Amino acid sequence: MTGSKVLKATGILALVGVAATAWLGLWVTPDAVGFPHGLVRLLYIHPPMAWVAFVAYGMAFLSSMLYLWPRTRHIRFDRMAGASAEVGVVFTGLTLATGSIWGRPTWGVWWTWDPLLTTTALLFVLYLGYLALRRVPGDPEVVARRSAIAALIAFVDVPVVYFSVSWWRSLHQAPTIDFTGRHLYVHGSMAWTLLLGFVSFTLAYAWLTAHRYRLAGLQDSEADEGLRYALDERRAEGLGPA
Amino acid sequence: MLRDAWLVAGKDLRIEARSRVALNQVVPFAAAVILLFGLALGPDRSVLAPASAGLFWIAVLLSCLLATQRSFAVESADGARDGLRLSGLDPAGIFLGKAGAVVAELLVLEALLALGVAVLYGAHLTGGLVLAAVCVTATVGLAAVGIIYGAVASGLRVKETLLPLLFLPVAAPVLLAATKAWDEALAGTPSGGLGWLSLLAVFAVVYVTIGIVAFGPLLEES
Amino acid sequence: MSGYIEAGYTIVLATLATYSISVLVREKAARRRLSVSAALGAEPATVSPVAGDAPSDAPADEGVLQ
């Protein structure tokens, strides 16, 4: 199975990449001027987390649309949407955690109403709701359909939330420190580490989602197996007492 | 589609006129919410008045939840979906009709609530035209999202707990935009709220469109 | 360096590791259960339904089947 080989290679690359990012980020790269406590090192993991979360939700949205479109309707798109959204929620949680850790020494608070952080927090609850909806049992097709519609509603909300929150913030005060380091001159080993972080966490996303997708497929065929027995039992009822 | 929408809205409003659930339960609920906000924030008017727009819209948001739940509860108790699906009505019409009825109910509620906010929090309701326009656009958006999610959750055993979780985060931008627009109007600069008003309009248009398109698949196959 | 950086890296790496392992373990378990039930597939009558979920949204009268 070549698909399996590619997946395995992706997993190994992701593992090596993440380990290398951690090593470079923690020990090799220099401290940047203007960032107390060596906080710049969080730069190598926080933005990639947020990036992966958005990629994951985009993927979930795309799969949901493919499921809703009658000509491409297939249950595998529903599995894909569910898998990607779940991985997305994990990465969103990590975005919030790392963002909060950034905020504490920088501003003295665990939380700041930064537009990106606020948007991310709303996304987190939005997609927790989506996952909760997915877990409500029912006919697989029905579950897939209502989940796809919920994914559509949630995803369309993302730009509206982002726009309104950043507008809201900009009316109050200018952001104190730019989160993603757009004002920071990133160079040399720092730039490479950041790039490596983006690539390897994206690979980790791909690997995780692929496995989660496989798991969903296995769970489905397990349920189908159960259905076969249930059908046999149901039919046996009709033949009267044995 | 519009004919069906009219029919459904008329039916829902007639049921409401008879049962008075919105009037006897949702309005007192909203009143209790703004009273409790007052208690939580203390009797100081200098604290309450600036917060009145936000508290008003929180109360509206929570009431909208109740109104949408009620909207599906009237569809014959346990067979809500069955009834709607057997009815031969155009799903888009059902969506528009139900959302329309909820909008009508909420607008009445908002008028009463605005009065309450003015009296209890000492908010000066200036810029009435902008306030009203914000109410209408925000409510249309809220009702649209509420009815879509109401249909998603109806028939599920966990609907009472699931609906708020699904609805509230999506409605967050409405809360934000409507509050800001009201703030501007109450501060005497209603023109500052026009930008927020257009954001609300975008929200309403997007979700009404999604509702019209998605309600069919939602009702048919479930 | 302060404790914050280490905490950030630890949380990220530990969470991702835990999640990955849980997915892999569940995948393996599902695969094993499937191969077991496939082996027993010849005699379905002796195997009770694996995933005979209670009918969640079934009408009450059809839900009770004895």
Added chain:
Amino acid sequence: MAPAVRLREAVALAGRFPLLAGVSLEIDEGEVAHVRGPNGAGKTSLLRLCCGLVPLHSGEASVLGHDLAIDRRALRKHVGMLGHQSLLYEELTVEENLRYALRSFGLEIEQAGPAAARLGLAGRVSATPVGRLSAGQRRRTALAVLVARDPRLWLLDEPHAGLDQEGRELLDELIAESRAKGRTVLLCSHEHEHAAALSDRTVWLAGGQVVEEPASVA
């Protein structure tokens, strides 16, 4: 004539539970069929499948020429279901319920009055909210909706339950009438002799399937 109901190995599920485990059945247009079987045999599910309330999982099913896998909405206009739930609005009166039902199917509301009168719901009763009616009167209201709509396929699930003697006779009359008009009727009932007298044939269900011979238990 094309069969009104045609099922081939139809499977319907609730979650992962098979309500119908492969039903093959043909009922001609104009036939009155008595669907019979023990509790949990799938009678109600069969009726719900025929009006598109339960999705078809696998197999083939067509009702009145509409493939259930493709267009269930087009079918609904022509099918009337009387189930355990009356699907009426408690706060609306009998007459308002009738009118709403007719309008929702795009029909004229003239039939509302005569249908109510036919079921003995004329006068004061017709102006009473359904929520205040007795179970028997609700049943009559639900039947009045069917009579007013006069669909091509009638799906009756235990229609006699909760009706008084007069109501039962009325119901029998109505079934006989619709049969004479060439309507197709699927009738589930535990009142076997009663139902058998009304129908052309009996369909036996057990374990979510059609069975040939009456099983030892009925």
